[in-house]
Amino acid sequence: MTTPRPADPITPVLTKRWLSPRSWRLSVYEQLEGYTALRKALAGTPEQLVQLVKDSGLRGRGGAGFPTGLKWSFMPPNEDKPHYLVINADEGEPGTCKDIPLMMADPHSLIEGCVIAAYAMRSHHCFIYVRGEALHCVRRLTSAVREAYTAGYLGRNILDSGFDLDITVHAGAGAYICGEETALLDSLEGRRGQPRLKPPFPAAAGLYAAPTTVNNVETIASVPFIVNAGADWFRSMGREKSPGPKIFSISGHVEQPGQYEAPMGTTLRELLELAGGMKDGIPLKFWTPGGSSTPMFTAEHLDTPLDFEGATEAGSMLGTTAVQVFNETVSVPWAVMKWTQFYEHESCGKCTPCREGTYWLAQILERMVRGEGTPADIDTLLDVCDNIFGRSFCALGDGAVSPIQSGIKYFKDEFLALCESNAAHAREHELAGAR
């Protein structure tokens, strides 16, 4: 092992091929080490691959950060029932925009990862559930899958290994909730996308009640690199419990928004430096570390390491590393209202706390933003949040209360100021009536 040196500020792994012309084509992919990891993986055993991914410390890139190797190890070692691998490509968490560029620029890295992961989990049918609005991704993936079949990377007896795999590209139809893995499975079965009760977990009873693993795009696209360069290489980036590179999607009031693939644990201060600082120099007010479902941060969190532990210790979550940056010109209650309207629209309606809660939260916030709120509304908001958080059927409800609770935590004065204008207005009317 060589002496570790500190990683560079940007560590392009998944994003490196994006600079190559026609990077989505098989011929280009093959020139850039494409499908070399697959040959190596098929020469090994499924157990070795599961062990490798465990050793690498790779954690799910879809938001929850569950250890990928451990998830794979939950799949039964027998094949009593068909096994399924399902790729969650239903990117829709507000602020998140990493998987869609990845699938457009480098669809074969996902497909190669799928074949390796399917081999490791003894699956012979993989589904890529792509968000319906991502038409160009559907196109690129469909074409890449076709190329992979023709070249013998998919289909029967892949590269003479005796291993068979089919991939079906499946377009969704516009429902944020289908990013929740069990809702995604219901949707893939041709039903309304509503979450399922867990347990049983998908590894026991997933798609068609058969053993299933659902993994995010960025997670699976990382696998070929780990197979080629090993767990220690992967761990040479990032932090002990959150190793590897991560695509940070920086959006909003910065000079140079975009996709920056940096080691886990990079801070917002460092990311802002890469992104040219705040737009027009207007100071930072609040930001999300990983989408709107992760509680917002403020300027006091500029040096919080953005990995799973760092974000959690500071009171938020890493989520999808969708860093949305807002400057001082943005009203927090307004932003919170907009996000709440989103959750209200996307609540699937299955459980009462989320269905009813988001409905009322949106109305209260709309009233406050109109300047018709009272300080008691703030208590009502927090009370409703308490009745959703941990009491809803899936994580959508928990996500819905994140902007509200964190917004009030850091910017209560702004909510109160909205009520003050209402109170002043009411006083004027009282006086008018008294005359």
Place this chain on the structure above:
Amino acid sequence: MSEPFSERTEEEARAIIARYPESRSALLPLLHLVQSVQGQVSQEGIAFCARLLALSTAEVDAVVTFYTMYKRRPCGEHLVSVCTNTLCAVLGGDAIYAKLREYLGEDGPAHGHEETFGEPGQPGSITLEHVECLAACDLAPVMQVDYEFFDKQSPDSATHLIDGLRSGNKPMPSRGAPLVGFRNAERQLAGFVELESDVDAPSAAAETVRGAQLAADRGWTAPAMSDTPLPAVSDNKK
């Protein structure tokens, strides 16, 4: 009820069903296929899917009403979607949507969500909607026409875009294939991607590759990769 779907559509529907171990999984792509024929999911379309999948029309209807991309009223030649989620909204998405409502409404009342300007299906007809996050936040504010991306829009650029769609002088998307209408987009979502030139249509903006480009310019790289053997695993398999 007579079905407006041709023999060819039915063959394509059967090809979709063959992609799945269980036929019901084909329902979402079948509904996209139905929209590619009719520009909406009509009662006939629901009956068609129900018949092919041996489901009741109520079961199909329940699915149709759940997903926002299934349009239960006839769509225009083009579907124009404006992201009004928080980040796009703050950077101009709300202003774009307000402007387009007014612009399409001309002298009448401002157009509302999922309303169609013009005779649905006729050239130049447009259905307007506001949508949730389109996963292109680094390129905010974003719009889509027929699910192709138009990045970094403004109220002015959006009205120019509308003018182009109405006159048949279709603008090129920032990312995605040349516009050929909502129905054709739906056909591709059903899995029928036929034009290789569409596959090769542009996909990367400067923002997309900004990090990778910056690293290339500065000589930053990930640690060097060297071929490492797979770990040995003990043979105590249960």
